Amino acid sequence: MGTEGPAGEKMMPKNPDCACPRDCPRHGDCEACITFHKTRPNPPDCMRVKRRPAPRGTGRCLLVAGGPSGDRAGVELKAAPGDLVIACDAGYPAALQLGLKPALAVGDFDSYGGEIAPDVEVVRTPVRKDDTDTMTGLRLGLSRGCRDFVIVGALGGRLDHTVANLQALCWLCTQGARGVILSADNRAWAVRDGALELPRMEGWYLSVFAAGECEGVTLRGVEYPLTGARLSPSMPIGVSNEFSADTARIEVARGTLIVIASRREARDTEKNETAPAGAAE
Amino acid sequence: MGTEGPAGEKMMPKNPDCACPRDCPRHGDCEACITFHKTRPNPPDCMRVKRRPAPRGTGRCLLVAGGPSGDRAGVELKAAPGDLVIACDAGYPAALQLGLKPALAVGDFDSYGGEIAPDVEVVRTPVRKDDTDTMTGLRLGLSRGCRDFVIVGALGGRLDHTVANLQALCWLCTQGARGVILSADNRAWAVRDGALELPRMEGWYLSVFAAGECEGVTLRGVEYPLTGARLSPSMPIGVSNEFSADTARIEVARGTLIVIASRREARDTEKNETAPAGAAE
Structure with a gap:
C-alpha cells in the first residue's frame, strides 16, 4: 500500500482531511508535495506514512531528549523487555546512537x-x-502506562531546558511517577513527600535542593547528615555532600527535593568541597 | 617590612600565633617553611603576607566564580569606579583573564x-x-556594602553548582540585594515579590521558573504573556518565551521567580520552540 517517493519515502492514498493545496489523486504525486518534501526532510501531513501505534509501556519509559552529544557520552542504557523507548525531536538520532530503538518519536x-x-x-x-x-514525551509515556522514567539528553544544553527538565522530574512526582536523568557527568532525581535511596557512587558528589519549601529533610549515609531540617529554594546549603555508607537515604516529610549527583572530576574547574547542610551539627 | 622569599613572595616577621613548627626568628627563613612553599604555591599561615583590606563596596560587586572558561567566553565586564571585584577560588585567574583586578580573593x-x-x-x-x-563571596560582598551583584563563571560547570548558583540569586533577594549571572550562552536573574524589566535581547529565549510557589505572575512584552498566574516548581510551563517589545516585564506578586535568558543558537541541539504559560490565553 502506498507508493515509494523520490527519497524512498512511502506515500499514502489521499484522504478527505489532506492538507495538500493541490487536488492530486495520490499523495506525493503533486508538485507541491514533492517540492516540500525535497526541501524539508519531514513529509507534510498529506505524505505522512500511517504508522503502527507504539505498544503500551509495561515497564520503564526510556526517554531520549535532544541535548548535546557530550551530555550523553558514556551513558549506557539498555532497553529491557516491556520498556517503552520515546525519542523527543533531536533525541531520535541520539537514541539510535545510544543503541536504543524508539517505539515513539x-x-x-x-x-x-x-x-x-x-x-x-x-x-x-x-x-x-x-x-x-521533553514534557510532551513524558506525558505520552504516562498516558501509555509508564510510571518509571529514565531520561537521557536532558542536561548540558541550554540552561533553560536543563532547569525545565529538573522541574519535569518534580512534575513526574505529582503524577505518581518517578524519573531519573542520566548524563555524562550528572544524574538527577526528584523525591516528593517520601524517600530516595541511592547506592554509593564512588567519585560523585551528592547534593539536595529544595524545589519549594521542604520540611523534615533527613539525610543518612552521607558525610554531612541532616535530621528533620527545613530547606528552601532560596538557600543552597545542600551542595557537595558525599557518600559515607553503601546507601545514601534522602528523605523529605513534606515537599519536593531535587537530588543531583555530580562527578567529582567533571569538566568543571570549580571544585568547592563544601560541607552542606548539617556539617555544623 | 618583611623579606623577599625564594619565589618572590613577601615574608613577615614572626608573630606569637605563628603555626610554623620551627622556631625560626623570621618567617620563611626556616627550612620547613621554605620546603612547604616550594611544593605548595600558597604559603602556609606563617608566611602569609598581611594584605591591605579591600575597600568597602560603594557600587556593584563583580564576583567571578570558578566555572569553566567556555562559560565566560565573550562575556564583557568592566569594573566601574566603586565596583568591588571579588574572585572565588579558581575565579581568581578567571577574573584576570576577564581583565578584572580582584580586590578580594x-x-x-x-x-x-x-x-x-x-x-x-x-x-x-x-x-x-x-x-x-561563591556563596561565601556573595556574603562578603554584602558585608562590604554591595547590594548589586554581577556574577561570572557560575554556570556551565558541575550541575550541582549551577543549580546552587541559581538558588544563590534567590537568596540575594532575601537579603535586599539583587544579582545577575552572565555566561556565554545564558543569563539568569531572580525576582522576589516584585518586578524585573529587561531590554529586548535579540536572538535569546526568555524563560521563567518558579523557585517555590509563585502567585500573581504577570509577563508583558513577551510573545506569550501571562496575567496574575500561579506557577509552581513542579510545572515548567514558562520555557522559551520570546521578547515581543523593547522591554519585557516579569512581575511576581508573591514568591520568587528565576528568570533565564538562553541564546537561541547555543551549543544545544534541542531547540524546542515552545509557547510557555499563557500561550493558550
Missing part, C-alpha cells in the same frame, strides 16, 4: 528533520505549545 | 593554588563548610 521536529524509520509511531506537535518536547 | 583554594598579587585581600575558608566559595 515526538516533537515539533524543528531540531531534527531526518528520516524516521517507518515502524516508529510519530506524534507531531505544533511549534507553538505550552510544553517542551 | 575568597575560598578554600582547592581549585586554585597559584600566586595571588600581594595587594589582594585574601579570605581563606575551611574546606569543610556549609557555603560554596
Whole structure:
C-alpha cells in the first residue's frame, strides 16, 4: 500500500482531511508535495506514512531528549523487555546512537528533520505549545502506562531546558511517577513527600535542593547528615555532600527535593568541597 | 617590612600565633617553611603576607566564580569606579583573564593554588563548610556594602553548582540585594515579590521558573504573556518565551521567580520552540 517517493519515502492514498493545496489523486504525486518534501526532510501531513501505534509501556519509559552529544557520552542504557523507548525531536538520532530503538518519536521536529524509520509511531506537535518536547514525551509515556522514567539528553544544553527538565522530574512526582536523568557527568532525581535511596557512587558528589519549601529533610549515609531540617529554594546549603555508607537515604516529610549527583572530576574547574547542610551539627 | 622569599613572595616577621613548627626568628627563613612553599604555591599561615583590606563596596560587586572558561567566553565586564571585584577560588585567574583586578580573593583554594598579587585581600575558608566559595563571596560582598551583584563563571560547570548558583540569586533577594549571572550562552536573574524589566535581547529565549510557589505572575512584552498566574516548581510551563517589545516585564506578586535568558543558537541541539504559560490565553 502506498507508493515509494523520490527519497524512498512511502506515500499514502489521499484522504478527505489532506492538507495538500493541490487536488492530486495520490499523495506525493503533486508538485507541491514533492517540492516540500525535497526541501524539508519531514513529509507534510498529506505524505505522512500511517504508522503502527507504539505498544503500551509495561515497564520503564526510556526517554531520549535532544541535548548535546557530550551530555550523553558514556551513558549506557539498555532497553529491557516491556520498556517503552520515546525519542523527543533531536533525541531520535541520539537514541539510535545510544543503541536504543524508539517505539515513539515526538516533537515539533524543528531540531531534527531526518528520516524516521517507518515502524516508529510519530506524534507531531505544533511549534507553538505550552510544553517542551521533553514534557510532551513524558506525558505520552504516562498516558501509555509508564510510571518509571529514565531520561537521557536532558542536561548540558541550554540552561533553560536543563532547569525545565529538573522541574519535569518534580512534575513526574505529582503524577505518581518517578524519573531519573542520566548524563555524562550528572544524574538527577526528584523525591516528593517520601524517600530516595541511592547506592554509593564512588567519585560523585551528592547534593539536595529544595524545589519549594521542604520540611523534615533527613539525610543518612552521607558525610554531612541532616535530621528533620527545613530547606528552601532560596538557600543552597545542600551542595557537595558525599557518600559515607553503601546507601545514601534522602528523605523529605513534606515537599519536593531535587537530588543531583555530580562527578567529582567533571569538566568543571570549580571544585568547592563544601560541607552542606548539617556539617555544623 | 618583611623579606623577599625564594619565589618572590613577601615574608613577615614572626608573630606569637605563628603555626610554623620551627622556631625560626623570621618567617620563611626556616627550612620547613621554605620546603612547604616550594611544593605548595600558597604559603602556609606563617608566611602569609598581611594584605591591605579591600575597600568597602560603594557600587556593584563583580564576583567571578570558578566555572569553566567556555562559560565566560565573550562575556564583557568592566569594573566601574566603586565596583568591588571579588574572585572565588579558581575565579581568581578567571577574573584576570576577564581583565578584572580582584580586590578580594575568597575560598578554600582547592581549585586554585597559584600566586595571588600581594595587594589582594585574601579570605581563606575551611574546606569543610556549609557555603560554596561563591556563596561565601556573595556574603562578603554584602558585608562590604554591595547590594548589586554581577556574577561570572557560575554556570556551565558541575550541575550541582549551577543549580546552587541559581538558588544563590534567590537568596540575594532575601537579603535586599539583587544579582545577575552572565555566561556565554545564558543569563539568569531572580525576582522576589516584585518586578524585573529587561531590554529586548535579540536572538535569546526568555524563560521563567518558579523557585517555590509563585502567585500573581504577570509577563508583558513577551510573545506569550501571562496575567496574575500561579506557577509552581513542579510545572515548567514558562520555557522559551520570546521578547515581543523593547522591554519585557516579569512581575511576581508573591514568591520568587528565576528568570533565564538562553541564546537561541547555543551549543544545544534541542531547540524546542515552545509557547510557555499563557500561550493558550
